Amino acid sequence: MSVTTLLAQLQSEWSQWLLPWDALYLKGTLCSILVGLGCGLLGCFVVLRRMALIGDALSHAVLPGVVLAYMVTGDTQPVPLLIGALVSGLVAAVLINLTTRHSRTKEDSSIGIVFTALFALGIVLVSNLPRGTHFDLKCFLWGEPLAVGRSDLTMMAIICGGVLLVVALLYHRLKLVSFDPLVAAAMGISVGAMHYLLMGMLSATVVAGLKTTGVILVVAMVITPASAAYQLTNRFSVMLLLAGVFGMLSAVVGMSVAFVFNASTGPAMVIVATAIFGLSVMLSPSHGLVFDRLRRVRLARHVRGEDVLKAVYRHGPLSSAPEGYLPTLIETLKMPVKQITRTLDRLRREGLVTPSAEALAVTDAGRHHAEQIVRTHRLWETYLAERMGVDPDEVHVEAERLEHAHDLAERLDEVLGRPETDPHGSAIPRS
Amino acid sequence: MNLSVVSESLATDTVSLPPLQARDLTVAYDARPVLRSVSFELEKGHMLGVVGPNGAGKSTMLKALLGLIAPDYGGVRVFGQPVDDVRDRIAYVPQTETVDWDFPVTVAEVVLMGRQPSKGWFGRPTHEDRRLAAEALDRVGMTAFAKRHIRQLSGGQQRRVFLARALCQGADLLLLDEPFAGVDAATEKAIFALIDQMADEGRSLLIVNHDLSILGRFDRVMLLNQRVIAFGAPDDVVTEENLRATYGGRLSLLDEADLTLAQRRNERDHLARTASE
Numbered sequence: 001m002s003v004t005t006l007l008a009q010l011q012s013e014w015s016q017w018l019l020p021w022d023a024l025y026l027k028g029t030l031c032s033i034l035v036g037l038g039c040g041l042l043g044c045f046v047v048l049r050r051m052a053l054i055g056d057a058l059s060h061a062v063l064p065g066v067v068l069a070y071m072v073t074g075d076t077q078p079v080p081l082l083i084g085a086l087v088s089g090l091v092a093a094v095l096i097n098l099t100t101r102h103s104r105t106k107e108d109s110s111i112g113i114v115f116t117a118l119f120a121l122g123i124v125l126v127s128n129l130p131r132g133t134h135f136d137l138k139c140f141l142w143g144e145p146l147a148v149g150r151s152d153l154t155m156m157a158i159i160c161g162g163v164l165l166v167v168a169l170l171y172h173r174l175k176l177v178s179f180d181p182l183v184a185a186a187m188g189i190s191v192g193a194m195h196y197l198l199m200g201m202l203s204a205t206v207v208a209g210l211k212t213t214g215v216i217l218v219v220a221m222v223i224t225p226a227s228a229a230y231q232l233t234n235r236f237s238v239m240l241l242l243a244g245v246f247g248m249l250s251a252v253v254g255m256s257v258a259f260v261f262n263a264s265t266g267p268a269m270v271i272v273a274t275a276i277f278g279l280s281v282m283l284s285p286s287h288g289l290v291f292d293r294l295r296r297v298r299l300a301r302h303v304r305g306e307d308v309l310k311a312v313y314r315h316g317p318l319s320s321a322p323e324g325y326l327p328t329l330i331e332t333l334k335m336p337v338k339q340i341t342r343t344l345d346r347l348r349r350e351g352l353v354t355p356s357a358e359a360l361a362v363t364d365a366g367r368h369h370a371e372q373i374v375r376t377h378r379l380w381e382t383y384l385a386e387r388m389g390v391d392p393d394e395v396h397v398e399a400e401r402l403e404h405a406h407d408l409a410e411r412l413d414e415v416l417g418r419p420e421t422d423p424h425g426s427a428i429p430r431s
Numbered sequence: 432m433n434l435s436v437v438s439e440s441l442a443t444d445t446v447s448l449p450p451l452q453a454r455d456l457t458v459a460y461d462a463r464p465v466l467r468s469v470s471f472e473l474e475k476g477h478m479l480g481v482v483g484p485n486g487a488g489k490s491t492m493l494k495a496l497l498g499l500i501a502p503d504y505g506g507v508r509v510f511g512q513p514v515d516d517v518r519d520r521i522a523y524v525p526q527t528e529t530v531d532w533d534f535p536v537t538v539a540e541v542v543l544m545g546r547q548p549s550k551g552w553f554g555r556p557t558h559e560d561r562r563l564a565a566e567a568l569d570r571v572g573m574t575a576f577a578k579r580h581i582r583q584l585s586g587g588q589q590r591r592v593f594l595a596r597a598l599c600q601g602a603d604l605l606l607l608d609e610p611f612a613g614v615d616a617a618t619e620k621a622i623f624a625l626i627d628q629m630a631d632e633g634r635s636l637l638i639v640n641h642d643l644s645i646l647g648r649f650d651r652v653m654l655l656n657q658r659v660i661a662f663g664a665p666d667d668v669v670t671e672e673n674l675r676a677t678y679g680g681r682l683s684l685l686d687e688a689d690l691t692l693a694q695r696r697n698e699r700d701h702l703a704r705t706a707s708e
Contacts, residue, residue, distance in 0.1 A: 048534060169553045176544045180530045186497045187548040187600075188518035234580040236535045 020255035027153045028145025028212060032251035032269065034153075034160040035209030036221060040247025041167055042202050043226030044240050048178050053108060054096075056219040057115035058199065059206045061092035063122025063215065066140070066207070071129065078155045082207055089203035092118055093196070143214035143266035145255070156208045163201050167240065174198075175236055212251070213266040224273040225250060228280040231288070246276050303404050306373055307333060308343045309352055309362065313370035317354075317361035325360045375429045377403035378422035379412045385423040386416065392423035448511035450475055450604045450635040451496065455505030458488070458495050465491045467658040468505065473604075473651070478626065478636045480649035480665075484678050487656040489639045490526075493606055496637070497523055509604060519548055522602035526609050527589040532581050538592055539577040542568055545599035560599075567599035571625060587618035594625060605629065607638045611645070623648065643674070 020029040046055045065088025069080045092114055099110035126137050139147055167174065177184045177194045185191045206218050213221055225246035229239045254269025261268070282289045311332045312318070318325035322341070329340050344360075347353040352366035362370055380399040384390040390398070413419075421427055451473040458466040465488040473479050483489055494500045496507050498514035509517045522545070545567070546560040556564075568574050571591040576584065584592065590610055597605055607626075611619050623645075626636055630650075638649070646652050652668045654660040654677040661668040661677075 048531070050531075172544075172547060172550070172555060173552060175536070175540075176547050179534050179536060179541070179544070180525070182499070182525050182529050183523055183544075183596075184547075185499055186518070186521065186523035188515065189548065230535070234535050234537070234582075236540075239535050 016260045017256045019259040020252070025145060025255070027150065028148040028265070029252070029255050031148045031153050031156050031209070032145060032212040032255055032265065033248045034156045035205065035212050035218075036225070036247030036249070036251035036269070037244045038156075038160045038163045038201075038205040038247075039209065039218070039221040040225040040229075040243035040245070041163060041240055042198065042205060043222040043224075043247070044229065044236075044243050045174065045178055045198050046202070046222055047226040047230060052219070052223050053111050054093075054199070055202060055206075055222045057092060057096070057111045058089050058203050059210075059215050059218045060115045061118040062086075062088045062203065062207055062210075063119050063140070064088050064125055065091075066210075067122050067125040067129070071125070078149075078152050078208070082155065082204065085207035086200065086203055088118065089199070089207075090196075093199050139214075140210060141214050141216055142264050143210065143212050143217075145212055145265050148211050152208070152211060159201075159204045159208050163205060166197070166201065170194075170197075171237075213269060214264075217266045217270045220270040220273055221247060221250065224270070224277050228273075228277040231277075231280040231284040234286075246273065250276060304335070304339065304343050305347060306369075306404055307335075308340060309347055309366060309370050310373055312344075312347075312353055312360060313362045313367060313374075317359040320357065320359050371429045372409070373403050376405070376409045376412075378426060378428045379409055379416065379419075381422045381424070382416055382419050382428070383412055395423060449473060449508075450510055451637065452508040452511075453496060453505070454508075456492070456495055456502050456507065457504040458491055458500060459503050464503075465657060466495065466502075469655070469659055470505075471653060471659060471662050473635050473637060475635055476630055476633045477650040478630050478638060478648075479651045479653060480646055481637065481639045481653045481655055482641070482643060482646065482677070483655035483660075487677075489655060490608060492655065493523070493608055493637075493639060496606060497521070519600075520603045522597035522600040522605045524590075524593050524597045524605065524607040524610060526612065527586065527593060532584070532589065534581065536581060537577070538573060538579050538581060538584070539564060539568065541581060541592055542595045542599055545596040548600065563599045563601070564595075567595040570598060571595045572621060587614040590614060590622065591618070594622065598629075603634050605634060605636045607636065609639055609641060611640060611642055619645075643669075 019025060043055075046052060062085035065084035065086070066081050067084075068088075069084025072084075073080045095114045096107070096110045099105055099114060100107045103110075105113070123137075136144070136147070138144070173189065174194065176187075177189060177191055181191045184194075202222070206222070209218060209221070226239070226243040228246050229242035232242060233239050250269050250273035254272040255265055257263070257272060258265040258268035280288075283291070285291055308329070311329055315325075315328050315332065318328060326337060326340065329335075330337065333340060335343075344353060347366070348355060351363055352369055354361050354363055377399045380402040381392075381395040384395040384398055385392045419428060449472045453472075454470050456466060456469040457464065465486075469492060471479075481489055481492070491500070495502050496514075498507065507514055509521060514521070542564040543556050543560060546556055546563060547554065550556075565574070565577070568577055571594050573588065573591050573595060576588065576592075581589070581592070594607075594610065597607075605626075610622055610626075614622070626638070630636060640646075646669050647665050649665055651663065652665045653662045654668060654673055656677045656679070661673045
């Protein structure tokens with residue numbers, strides 16, 4: 001698909017974006033939003049407790065329970081299927097626990113063994129369903145919002161409401177158990193009960209939401225929005241809130257994307273959730289790529305400004321014409337001409353260098369600033385030579401880098417006992 | 432067991448009951464014993480230092496004392512009662528490596544968690560809880576960090592935050608797992624001042640510890656290597672012979688130097704004390 005046809009499709013089928021809100025699909029859309037909310041909230045616990053693999057395991061392990069419930073009732077009523085799924089999920093959790101405890105198998109391997117085994121058992125059961133019955137495996141695997149009925153939506157709403165209520169009521173206890181299970185246990189809080197409560201809520205949400213995302217990808221709705229939220233905040237409450245919002249957003253936008261690109265809804269939602277995660281990684285204020293890059297650019301600019309100022313301070317006053325001062329500055333700074341002129345313009349605006357009509361020199365403010373840099377430079381040279389045992393001939397290069405950190409100059413001066421001269425014998429200016 | 436009968440008859444008189452009592456405590460992992468028949472008693476207001484080599488079962492003993500793992504044999508009494516009945520009087524300070532310091536909570540929130548056991552299932556921290564937490568933070572000298580995220584703390588600061596959380600539990604018995612591991616001298620001093628203060632207030636402390644040079648500062652010392660090698664006042668217990676039995680000749684030169692210095696210091700302290708008397 002070329003870019004132009006892609007754009008054309010986006011424009012001409014504008015109405016497709018609103019299709020999820022059509023009466024025909026509304027139930028599926030609402031159900032997906034609730035799945036996004038519930039999974040997002042519970043995902044925070046899964047992510048922080050490092051149980052992502054368990055989330056994946058649970059969603060797969062419910063298959064045999066669902067098929068057995070279907071065999072018994074001969075119907076796809078949601079409540080029996082949910083019960084079957086919960087039993088199946090619980091069996092998986094217990095089996096994982098037993099395998100880990102009673103063999104040399106480590107937990108991650110136990111999880112892998114148990115969930116694939118149960119999933120495989122489910123598939124075998126599906127193939128052995130009596131002829132004439134219709135169990136839509138594809139719907140189970142990939143999700144099909146059209147299949148969401150009124151009873152599915154009601155059940156999802158009840159489960160989601162329950163999750164919200166439990167998380168709100170047990171907020172402080174859940175936070176403690178997730179942060180420090182050992183101390184929580186020592187305090188007499190039943191960590192095991194909290195673990196199975198979380199697992200139970202997770203299985204219920206995942207199962208009730210199977211028709212929207214399908215079993216293969218539902219774990220993404222648990223992990224991805226919560227991980228995105230984790231990038232952006234240091235507060236647990238904010239993380240819960242953001243994860244819920246991201247989950248709902250992934251569902252809504254994902255549904256639209258599915259209609260516009262004629263794709264399955266589950267994968268579309270996962271792609272949207274992943275896009276949100278990618279954005280949050282880049283935009284995270286504390287360790288995001290964008291802000292990190294910005295900080296680097298700013299630092300480089302700061303360093304360039306000070307280097308040029310120092311050169312003007314040392315060689316000035318120079319003739320006002322660029323032909324007059326540029327050769328000297330290029331010689332000292334080894335910087336491209338363009339960068340020098342641009343930095344000079346900035347220094348003039350900041351009032352550190354005389355206006356362009358006059359001879360090139362530092363202003364009073366510029367002199368003060370330049371002396372600070374020289375002072376820091378010489379203090380660092382002294383520190384490196386005296387305290388770190390660096391050869392005085394080699395301290396200059398390192399000091400050239402460190403001189404830009406003049407917030408530290410005062411403390412450095414104090415530590416060194418306010419020396420008069422640097423290792424090369426030059427006087428250290430007093431501030 | 433006779434012990435339970437005794438404890439019932441004395442239930443009203445909790446003052447005379449020892450804060451911590453272990454009898455024949457035995458724990459095995461996969462039939463390999465890690466703790467053999469450990470018996471001891473911690474008195475009220477005492478600081479007990481527990482030392483032993485890696486794998487001596489120190490952390491296992493702490494967990495068994497806290498009832499987090501069931502002993503294969505023997506039992507624990509806290510204030511004369513089963514651990515589960517008096518959990519509100521015990522505080523546990525684990526090693527700081529046991530938690531994820533990237534978890535999205537602030538310093539103040541972690542300390543406030545110490546108030547959680549006094550609440551029910553749905554309990555929320557009250558104004559009073561916040562005041563107690565602020566007070567605890569103040570006692571460990573971390574008030575300035577209250578609003579910081581826990582990731583920004585140094586190792587010593589993390590330990591102080593854990594201590595503050597235990598403080599605000601208001602417990603009478605504290606079990607500390609290596610509170611001095613990897614902290615600088617200043618922090619060690621601050622932590623010691625704090626636990627001295629707690630002992631003066633009548634609290635009892637059991638401190639698992641790596642550093643042999645500070646054993647003289649405890650009221651009681653236990654040398655542990657699967658079984659109790661020696662237990663008693665530091666002057667009687669910390670001898671080269673006992674330590675060799677504990678560490679099985681694995682005592683490094685550095686440890687021996689520490690020990691000699693500590694013994695000399697003890698002697699000097701003792702002389703100073705007798706002189707002043």
